[in-house]
Amino acid sequence: MMVPEIYHCGVKGCLEETTFYWVHFSFPRSYSLVDETEVDWSHIMKQESTYIDPAQFQLHLPRYGKITNEERLYHHLSLLNRLNPSQSPLDKLKQQSIFYECMIIIQQEAVQIPTSAETVSSEAVSYIKEHFNDPSLTLTGISSELLYHPDYVTRCMRRTTGLTPNQYLTRYRLEIAKELIIKTNQDLGAVSKEVGITDRSYFSRVFKKIEGITPNEFRRMRANESARL
Template sequence: MSILQFTAPPLPHYITCGFFFMQPGQKHLNRRNIGVFDLLVVTSGCLYMMEDDRKYEVAAGQALILRPDQHHYSYESCRTETGCFWLHFQTGGKWGTTQNAAAVPQTDPNGINAFTVQTFTILLPQFIQLSQPALVYEKLNQLVALEQNAHNNWARWKHQLIFQQILELLNASLDLHTVLPAVNVADQAAAYLRMHYKEDITVKTLGEALNFHPVYIARCMQKELGCSPVEYLMRYRIEQAKLLLLQTDLPIALIGENVGFHLTSYFSSCFTKIEGLSPRAYRRRFQSML
């Protein structure tokens, strides 16, 4: 499966959209290097599309994203009346393709930083059976209805918001086909640790919460996130402590307790090991800059 991967920010952005009906015997336009991504979502009938040397039969409930840098055209006329939404979008960031979603690197665990914008990867299937076609049709209809007001800022903003929802639905369709057990377990573990970081968490309680053996959870997190559950939890606690150090006047000991450390000395030791300076010195460094 060909998968488009976009590095964000910036997010892919909406340009324009519409809907067309093709009668039997009609074909999609023959175009080369149009410079924008072209999302086709078929509601009835079938489109017979070619992109360079790859053939796609896009039937009702399916979606195809044509690339901006390749030649695409219909290799066969429509056999029945065919309805299709089209949507042009583009990105100002990096993008590429992969055949394996599991091979795309996950977020760097060392990048759990409350004060740094972290990039992430958006994965979209180039050709997919939609998991919720009716909902995608509804969102596309909303976009088409807004086109008459596209000269207004409020409409352009709403276009972008609805477009992001469509991207989420495309990604969700991809997840049904590609998410591997290890990826899912690592994601569940990370979410649980973030939600319960103030509590006493052990590998045993984590295993019981997710209903997986702790060794398997650790293996999945190491593979997908590059760290153990203990390391992930520690870094997340320290990031939450950094926020409290800068945004409150709470005592160091109380901040440590609020993020899951029972001993102030252990909190200070862990903080210093990760940040290179003590919690008190960290707070003073930024206070002196005000």
């Protein structure tokens, strides 16, 4: 990627027939140049989504590098180029969507996650999903069962999911709780206990903090949505 307002030049001529396709784009906000560093999903996810607000991300895009999945990226770039002559508003909107897919591909290529970290994270996630309804489930317990140090499990999960084990556990419990609130008539105390949170007041506070609304407000909103269908 070429940074604007900086002089760029090649170091030697091309040794084979080469065609350039330039994609010009702008940022809605300012950007900054940083020294090369390892990037994982904990750098990119800045704020998780709630029921009322979308997630927020900060892309870390390399200025140069090698694309391993060339065919996928070239396919999207060719679609961009094919739509370029069109003056149709619909095609221009499609271009925006395709361009964003290109940015996601480049970001995926830049994320550096060792296979060992992915393995540990996968084991931890599986264990959390299997034992989430255990009120005594803790990071120490998860790490002990998986035979890893708690700090190592935390680092691996942050690199692959952007979340710590405790954050992932809380998120997963709330996802199950939302399903129960929508699909059953259980009171909130029963829902809370079923997902491994014994204190109903604490459950409501955590739900409000993460989703932006209380469990009762969530239930009413979903009921109103269903009634309009």
